[in-house]
Amino acid sequence: MGATDGDIMDKNEAADKRETGTLGKLMVLLDIVTHAESPMRFTDILAVAGQPRGTLHRQLGHLTEEGLLEVLADGRYAPGLRLLDLASRSWARNEFRLIAEPHLNALQQLTGETVHLGVLRGASVIYLDKVEGSQPVRMYSQIGNASPIYCTGVGKAALSALPDDRLDAIISSVSFQRFTEHTLTPETLRREMTDIRRSGNAFDREEHEVGIRCVAAPVYSEDLSFVGGVSVTGPAYRLTFERLEEWALPVRRAAESIMSGMRIGLGPRR
Amino acid sequence: MGATDGDIMDKNEAADKRETGTLGKLMVLLDIVTHAESPMRFTDILAVAGQPRGTLHRQLGHLTEEGLLEVLADGRYAPGLRLLDLASRSWARNEFRLIAEPHLNALQQLTGETVHLGVLRGASVIYLDKVEGSQPVRMYSQIGNASPIYCTGVGKAALSALPDDRLDAIISSVSFQRFTEHTLTPETLRREMTDIRRSGNAFDREEHEVGIRCVAAPVYSEDLSFVGGVSVTGPAYRLTFERLEEWALPVRRAAESIMSGMRIGLGPRR
DNA sequence: CCGATAGTTCCATTATTCAGAACTCAATTT
DNA sequence: AAATTGAGTTCTGAATAATGGAACTATCGG
Structure with missing residues (x-):
């Protein structure tokens, strides 16, 4: 546990x-x-x-x-x-989730792996949705969960969208716990940001849980009032490093689709 | 709408x-x-x-x-x-849900249909868990939802566990909406209680949604501080009336197992 | 039966919330 | 361009609800 x-x-x-x-x-x-x-x-x-x-x-x-x-x-x-x-209603009607839903499904179809959607709240990531292939699902197992930013794909992707000052503020406010031997430290996390920002993808290489890897990409609103990410997660034996690279682009594409959906759906005040 | x-x-x-x-x-x-x-x-x-x-x-x-x-x-x-x-944590650690979980899974295996667990709160039923065969699941779709008592199997089962005064109080406090042509009225609901109490099973024969039927059984603590139900739900073409009768016993058995689990798990103060 | 631990009720004091009016800001009308 | 409306925000003494200490009751272990 x-x-x-x-x-x-x-x-x-x-x-x-x-x-x-x-x-x-x-x-x-x-x-x-x-x-x-x-x-x-x-x-x-x-x-x-x-x-x-x-x-x-x-x-x-x-x-x-x-x-x-x-x-x-x-x-x-x-x-x-x-x-x-209260939560079930808030979830069912969440605009962002509704916009993202079709894109998450598409990504799941394409990759066959579990797809996550998460949002940054304070110094945690809250999972908003999850689409898996076809197992009897423990529902709230993931959705609504507050998870660390520094060792999840979605978390790191979300961070990469922030300007340096907010990024540093968050990093220094969090106490880093070492979950696996790959878990990052504040310094390595800070350094990784450059790569993530350049490539547009964040990876989790068994940093949170041994045997679990993931590729993610940031999703955010223009004014950064909203910062989150999409990810594809799976067992290490299926998600080889080559596989991760292969899915980096589709994940980014999905993130972009969601963002353009947001500009239409959430942007203009009505 | x-x-x-x-x-x-x-x-x-x-x-x-x-x-x-x-x-x-x-x-x-x-x-x-x-x-x-x-x-x-x-x-x-x-x-x-x-x-x-x-x-x-x-x-x-x-x-x-x-x-x-x-x-x-x-x-x-x-x-x-x-x-x-907040909700995800409250769900994950819910004692009653944890106790019921294995029995719900067993019931799902046996019947192959969707199994629900619900609790009475005020004059509504709140779904606490849901186990389906194997489709990509819309998570909060059901869990946490507040649904009417008078046209759901779980709701009617739960009601049947209450003493007459509380039962009548609830029935008279609810405004009955006619969802389908089979939806009960306050009077027919009140009369059905006798059958449910005698047989130990409540049925939903397309009373909430056309094409959906279900068998349920009540689950409650001895002091009635806790009143809910378990149900098996499915499409009418699979859940013929004979099928409903056939599963009435297994559903009751599951309910009983959960109740005996509660007496061990929740009963004695530690 | 006693002492101890756990939970509940009371009530004068204090801090928060309240309500309404005055104010800012932007969009719309003339 | 000035005037008007509508939407949202800020300020204030007055009203109300929250506070915390102590006194009270119930329950448990010996």
Whole structure:
């Protein structure tokens, strides 16, 4: 179960000085509970939340009443079902995802491998969609997941679209965890950016998980309000280095198609 | 814009008299935006939210800052990515889903049809999991979706587990929409409960969508803190009435297995 | 039965949110 | 080109909801 993603964006979140008032405090609690390995007891939350007991009690009560948290039979707190409901709607109607969908399918058909679509959020990549060949799928397995930027194709592709100042800000805000022997360091990542920017492709050569490789290309809006990437991922034995090179162009093409779709679909205000 | 599910739980939500203070107001806004067909402008939200302009502005600002909403390039508001992130974690670790998973797979293997797992929330069913044979899957297509109780197998199965008072309360709180010519009315639904309770199986005979049938069985915890159902769904030409009867038992068996799993996994407080 | 740990309720104090009006900015009309 | 409308933002004292400490209750282990 090695690859947890948990603490990657923490620094970034904390950097936000201005709290969002009451909502901010409640979201911190939600984060605590959703990040936990298993449902937490009141006291467990109390310990990490650093909130007086009375206050915490009321806050958890409110979250529960709204369905954002759930109280199990034994009193422990778990994430609530309302989250699923909200997310499913937000996903189904996501404009960017809808625009990308046909291109992802085409890319999947062409390569036969799993295709991912991800977006940069803070210092993480959130997977927005995934198209696989034909196995019974563990659905949320990937979608919605926040993953590190420095060792995923989509993450590195997204980074390459950013101007140097934002790029450096993000790199220095992230704590690099060594997942495999190929995982990059801040320095090697920074150096790789030049190649990615020139070629238009980012690769993941077993940097996140042994035996998994991927080719990616950046997707972004002109004003950079939106930065993400598309990738083709598969097992190392099928995705030889030659194969990766072979698919670099189709991946770039798909990224370009999505971007031109965005200019039509999202660009003009209506 | 035909079969939206949107307004089914509204009555129920509204029935909650006691607001959750600040959080409650913000959640109403979140609901407005996530329920919308497409991103909304400030003024659109203003019209339905019935909030003074200044107030609304700050509230949307807070939601945006937390990543629950997103402001598009043209100023319109859409659901934010943080929702996906929260939901994916909440789904991945959901105890009930984890317990049910192997049984769902087994049922899928046995029948070859799509298997669903759903939970009752308020007056809707929320799909927690879905196992299909082997087609490229539209992931959130079903999972997390809030669907009507009165015309889905899982919904009717779940209802049958409730005591009469809660049952009647829910039935009378829902506005019945006629999806097909077989869709039940409050009265026919109420009458069907007797059969479902006796046989232990609920059926959906093209009541929600023409050409789709399903067999379901209820799954619930002893204290009814948890009420849901499992179902096998498929096209009418494969799921003949004989077939439905044939699978009634296996579906019930699966439900029972899940329930005994819950008693071990969730029951005793640790 | 006692002491301890866990969770809940109360209430005066304090900090946030509220509502409305005043303001900016851009597009449209005259 | 000036005037007008519509859309969104910022500011303020007043209203409201959140806070936190302490007192209270329930549950558990011995």
